[in-house]
Every structure is written in C-alpha cells, then in structure tokens.
Amino acid sequence: MSCELVERTLDAYLDRELDAESSTAVRDHVRVCAACRGQLAGREALTKLVRGAPYYPAPDRLRARVLTQSTRPNSVRRVLGWAAAAVLVLSVGAALSLWRPETSRGNVIADAVVDSHVRSLMANHLFDVQSTDQHTVKPWFLGKLDFSPPVVDLASRGFPLVGGRLDYVGGRPVAALVYQRQKHTINVFVSPETGDSSTRDIVRTIRGFNLRHWIRDGMSFWAVSDVNSADLAAFASAAQER
Amino acid sequence: MFEQTVLPHLDAAFNYARWLTRNDAEAEDVVQDACVRAMRFFSSLRDDDARAWLLTIVRNTWYSRVARLAKMSAGKPLNEAQDHWPDLALDPEERLVQQHTVSLVRRALEQLPVDFREVIVLREIEGLSYKEIAAIAGVPIGTVMSRLARARERLQTVLTLASPREALR
Numbered sequence: 305m306s307c308e309l310v311e312r313t314l315d316a317y318l319d320r321e322l323d324a325e326s327s328t329a330v331r332d333h334v335r336v337c338a339a340c341r342g343q344l345a346g347r348e349a350l351t352k353l354v355r356g357a358p359y360y361p362a363p364d365r366l367r368a369r370v371l372t373q374s375t376r377p378n379s380v381r382r383v384l385g386w387a388a389a390a391v392l393v394l395s396v397g398a399a400l401s402l403w404r405p406e407t408s409r410g411n412v413i414a415d416a417v418v419d420s421h422v423r424s425l426m427a428n429h430l431f432d433v434q435s436t437d438q439h440t441v442k443p444w445f446l447g448k449l450d451f452s453p454p455v456v457d458l459a460s461r462g463f464p465l466v467g468g469r470l471d472y473v474g475g476r477p478v479a480a481l482v483y484q485r486q487k488h489t490i491n492v493f494v495s496p497e498t499g500d501s502s503t504r505d506i507v508r509t510i511r512g513f514n515l516r517h518w519i520r521d522g523m524s525f526w527a528v529s530d531v532n533s534a535d536l537a538a539f540a541s542a543a544q545e546r
Numbered sequence: 547m548f549e550q551t552v553l554p555h556l557d558a559a560f561n562y563a564r565w566l567t568r569n570d571a572e573a574e575d576v577v578q579d580a581c582v583r584a585m586r587f588f589s590s591l592r593d594d595d596a597r598a599w600l601l602t603i604v605r606n607t608w609y610s611r612v613a614r615l616a617k618m619s620a621g622k623p624l625n626e627a628q629d630h631w632p633d634l635a636l637d638p639e640e641r642l643v644q645q646h647t648v649s650l651v652r653r654a655l656e657q658l659p660v661d662f663r664e665v666i667v668l669r670e671i672e673g674l675s676y677k678e679i680a681a682i683a684g685v686p687i688g689t690v691m692s693r694l695a696r697a698r699e700r701l702q703t704v705l706t707l708a709s710p711r712e713a714l715r
Contacts, residue, residue, distance in 0.1 A: 315695045321675070351670060354651060354701065357648065357671060359557075360565070361561065366578065367556055370552075370553065373578070373581060374548045374549055422554045486671075509595055512555055512595050512596035530555075530558070530597060533675065
C-alpha cells in the first residue's frame with residue numbers, strides 16, 4: 305500500500321471501518337513507514353483529546369416536559385391535533401405489535417435484555433456494587449446467586465469494569481456486570497446456560513441498542529449497549545479471550 | 547411505546563442538538579420540537595434504530611429552524627455553505643486563561659463549520675458508525691469519511707496552534 309493511499313484510509317482504519325484486508329495492509333504499512341506511523345499517532349492523540357469534549361445530557365426539565373407532552377399532550381393547544389394522530393398511531397402500533405406473528409423465545413429474551421438495560425439507565429440503578437476491581441465485584445455475587453459469574457476487567461482493552469448488580473431477565477435472577485466505553489454503558493447479563501438454542505449467538509439491534517449473545521464455559525452472556533456494533537463486537541471478543 | 551422507545555435516547559438527542567446550536571436554551575427548544583415531531587411520525591419508525599431515527603429528526607428540526615430564522619433576518623446564508631478558516635489565534639493572555647484542555651477542545655469543536663462539527667460529534671462523542679452517521683446526515687458514506695478526515699486535520703492544526711505543548715500530548 306502506498307503512503308498516499310494509507311493517508312486517505314487512515315481515519316477509516318482508526319475508526320475500524322475498513323475491511324479486514326485493507327486494515328491489515330494499513331497495519332503492515334504503518335509498521336515499516338515512520339512517516340505514516342507519525343500520522344497515525346497524531347490522529348490517535350487527537351481522537352483521545354476530542355473524546356474528552358463535554359457530553360451534554362438532557363436537562364431534567366426537558367425530560368419532564370417531553371414526558372408530559374407524550375402522556376398529556378392537550379396541555380399545549382397546537383399539539384392537540386398531533387396528539388390525536390399520535391394516539392391513533394400508538395394504538396395502531398400497539399395493536400400491530402400484539403399481532404406480530406412470530407415471537408420466538410430468542411426474541412422475547414432479547415427484548416427482555418434490552419428492557420433491563422433501559423431500566424438500569426432510566427431508574428439510575430446501575431450498581432449494587434460499584435467497583436473497578438474484579439476481585440471486589442465477583443465475591444459480591446456470592447450467596448446472592450446459585451452460580452458464580454466470571455468477572456474480568458477489560459480496562460486494558462478500552463472497556464473498564466465499573467460495577468455489578470443483581471437483575472432479572474426472563475424470569476430468573478442474573479448477574480449484571482457494568483462496563484464503560486467512553487461515555488456509554490455496556491450491561492452484560494450472565495446466567496447459566498440452559499441449552500436453549502433460540503438465543504444462540506444473536507447479534508441484533510433493538511430500539512437503537514446493539515445486542516450480542518454468546519456462550520462460554522457453560523454460561524450464557526448477553527451484552528447490550530448503545531455503543532456502535534463494531535465496538536460491541538470488539539468488547540465481545542475481548543471478553544471471550546479471557 | 548413512545549416513552550420506551552424515544553426517552554432512552556434523549557441524552558443523545560440533547561447532546562447532538564447542543565453541539566449543533568452551541569446554546570442550551572436553543573438546544574432544549576430543538577429537542578422539544580423534535581420530540582413533538584417524533585411523536586407525530588412515530589409510525590414511520592420502521593427499523594429498530596430509534597436513536598438514529600431520533601437524531602435525524604433533531605437534525606431536520608434544527609435545519610428548518612435555522613432556515614426560518616435566516617429568512618426572517620434577511621437571508622443570511624447557512625453556516626453549512628461557509629468553509630472559511632475561523633480566526634482561532636489566541637492571544638497570550640487568553641492562552642493562559644484557556645489552558646484547560648477541555649475548554650480548548652470545546653472551543654475548537656464549536657468553531658468548526660457545522661458539517662464538520664456534526665460528524666466529529668456523532669463519531670467521537672456519540673460513537674456512531676459511518677453508516678449511521680451517513681443515514682442521519684443524509685449523505686453518502688464517502689462524504690462522511692472525507693468530512694471526518696478534513697475535520698480532524700483542521701482540529702489537529704487548531705489544537706496544536708492553540709496549545710503547542712499540551713494539546714497533542
């Protein structure tokens with residue numbers, strides 16, 4: 305690969321948006337070319353810097369206003385007409401969703417996982433035990449569950465462990481491990497494998513959240529987050545390496 | 547339904563709007579209007595990506611507001627058409643005051659043309675993929691790539707100039 309081509313694909317390489325072949329070509333080139341290596345280092349440093357830029361969460365009053373708007377829309381006159389439409393849309397939507405023909409067990413559990421994830425974020429109940437130390441988080445589950453979830457810190461891979469809590473998915477208690485990726489939360493739900501093949505290795509996007517399932521050492525893992533699917537894939541492979 | 551689907555992405559919506567508008571009050575207005583629209587068009591949410599869908603509505607809401615305001619104030623051209631280098635030279639005193647890296651980065655980002663600013667925000671702060679960004683901004687993936695590259699080049703120059711010793715550590 306020429307320096308010119310590398311320069312043009314450097315950003316996509318950094319963002320993990322290149323296919324495997326081009327990615328390897330860039331990596332090989334950078335290894336032997338000091339100039340391009342310097343370019344890459346500069347970009348990496350910049351990316352790190354920019355990711356420290358402020359994240360502006362929605363103010364509580366805005367959240368409250370949107371909620372009021374969606375539940376009691378007639379408080380604002382101009383919304384009245386839209387509200388009627390929305391109610392119609394919502395009831396049609398509700399009817400359709402009840403009507404959905406195939407709801408396999410895998411889909412139901414995937415939905416339940418996303419619900420638990422959303423609940424943990426909305427109710428601000430992310431942790432029962434808040435610690436970045438796997439040796440604190442793992443023993444915390446002792447006596448609270450009839451299994452011992454494997455807990456690894458993946459900080460060195462860009463996914464620091466931040467805590468854990470008890471949660472319920474699909475009608476049984478599970479261990480929820482909480483990781484962070486920049487400003488995003490990744491929930492990992494761990495429970496003993498049940499031999500149910502309908503959820504096996506599901507990779508999906510539900511309501512804007514990415515979701516991955518895997519089985520390892522007799523345990524079933526669900527990772528769910530709003531990080532992009534490439535990052536979640538990287539997380540899953542890092543978690544499975546250990 | 548609506549609350550469950552949209553509210554979890556309200557932070558993403560506000561963050562995006564805040565970076566577009568560079569102003570708290572305006573960002574709140576934009577997001578609120580966007581939510582009213584989202585409610586209205588809730589049935590158009592076909593695929594599962596509610597976040598990208600909401601961010602697209604935020605973007606459209608903001609653009610139509612800007613267009614409306616521009617019309618009212620005798621047709622100032624949209625920011626997106628401008629591509630001049632802003633004057634970012636900090637004088638020595640300002641440099642002392644502004645040593646804080648976060649405020650340097652924030653300022654550098656805020657001064658990028660909006661087309662560049664939004665790809666950086668969506669990629670670096672929101673962590674979206676090129677494909678998602680392309681869908682939200684309504685441009686081909688190739689355009690996302692070139693905007694990102696140019697935006698980063700500009701930021702690199704600006705941040706190195708603004709704080710030669712610290713910025714790129």
